[in-house]
Ligand code: PHE
């Protein structure tokens with residue numbers, strides 16, 4: 053008997069799960085500061101162009117591969133062509149790395165959600181975050197160490213128990229059900245947060261800062277790179293996620309219609325987050341008397357240092373804290389489960405396992421690695437470097453190799469385009485092939501070369517060279533090596549690796 057794969061009950065289940073994956077920490081803390089530091093109001097132009105020429109076309113590509121070949125990333129690529137299986141494992145390995153550190157941010161957010169009630173961080177949220185809470189060593193002293201921080205380790209254990217618990221329930225009863233509950237709660241919480249933020253004094257100045265266009269920025273190539281980077285990350289394309297989810301959809305589905313809905317929802321949430329975050333930053337600038345560009349520092353600091361400062365000073369601070377950190381937790385959790393699902397699906401297909409053993413075989417070792425590496429005094433440095441390298445190099449490289457291989461290498465795009473058009477409401481034309489096989493590789497290649505040159509010249513974040521070599525470059529190279537090793541493992545007895553008929557349709561097991 054062949055092992056059973058999961059399935060979504062229908063289109064809505066799929067859409068909730070896909071939006072749950074797309075809407076994540078990238079929308080809430082990444083988009084606002086990327087937009088702000090790349091031209092503000094004028095960023096909308098490169099952003100929309102990136103969405104239309106690369107984001108949506110690659111989203112369709114992921115959907116087409118997963119839905120046509122009805123498998124996890126490695127199985128789908130394998131069915132597409134024997135030679136392309138390593139591409140699938142490469143995506144699986146990327147998800148492995150992201151999964152082990154993404155859990156850390158979720159663990160922090162859970163603690164900060166609780167801290168919001170009592171404003172545990174006191175008068176100096178910056179010192180609290182780096183010293184009292186995470187006990188972080190500075191970047192220059194980044195090292196490999198096992199100095200555990202119990203206040204982080206305990207919520208991290210909870211995160212892993214929750215993630216494994218949901219995933220063990222399966223595609224429909226776990227992933228789709230929880231996304232269907234969490235996403236509406238997230239939207240309600242976030243809309244209230246934005247409304248509260250807009251009523252704070254100084255919020256208008258924050259919005260001005262975010263939306264005032266700087267048209268000159270459009271001639272700067274780094275602004276375009278930032279726009280494409282944000283779109284790739286935010287839509288979760290080329291991670292194997294959308295590919296895996298669409299493999300759980302029934303046969304005749306409106307793929308492109310769903311894709312447009314997911315893309316539109318994700319971008320809407322991003323703009324909403326920009327408004328909420330900058331309204332709050334405007335308030336913070338006014339009440340601390342600092343200029344707005346000083347309080348709008350991006351990244352982790354925005355969530356875990358700037359927001360506590362805002363919460364300290366705002367009239368309804370605790371409410372803002374609960375809504376903001378609650379949103380981070382809900383948005384992050386559904387993204388986290390989508391990342392781990394890529395790996396579970398791959399192992400399940402390769403070894404022919406059922407749901408429960410596959411979830412445990414993947415989830416438990418990942419939890420152990422995550423718990424050994426990240427709730428430590430050097431955990432923040434590890435998070436920083438793995439996040440930067442896996443996104444700037446791993447994802448960009450796999451997307452580049454995949455688009456070139458599928459278009460020029462195996463001429464797979466016409467087949468995939470027909471597949472998309474078979475049951476979809478929105479038909480894609482030749483232009484889709486041009487975007488996927490032309491625009492995307494050019495932009496990705498440009499980003500990759502630029503980033504490599506810059507990082508080789510400047511190092512990374514002031515961290516020691518050996519640390520960057522091991523956890524940055526070494527890690528990225530290890531992913532590719534692992535992809536080939538995993539490809540070489542034979543497919544299990546119960547995996548239905550080759551069952552496609554002459555039309556490329558799957559013969560039901
Ligand atoms: N798309 C998610 C976001 O915007 C991030 C993410 C990346 C989620 C990769 C899953 C996998 O936050």
Ligand code: NA
Pocket residue numbers: 073074075076078079285286287288318
């Ligand atoms: Na997103």
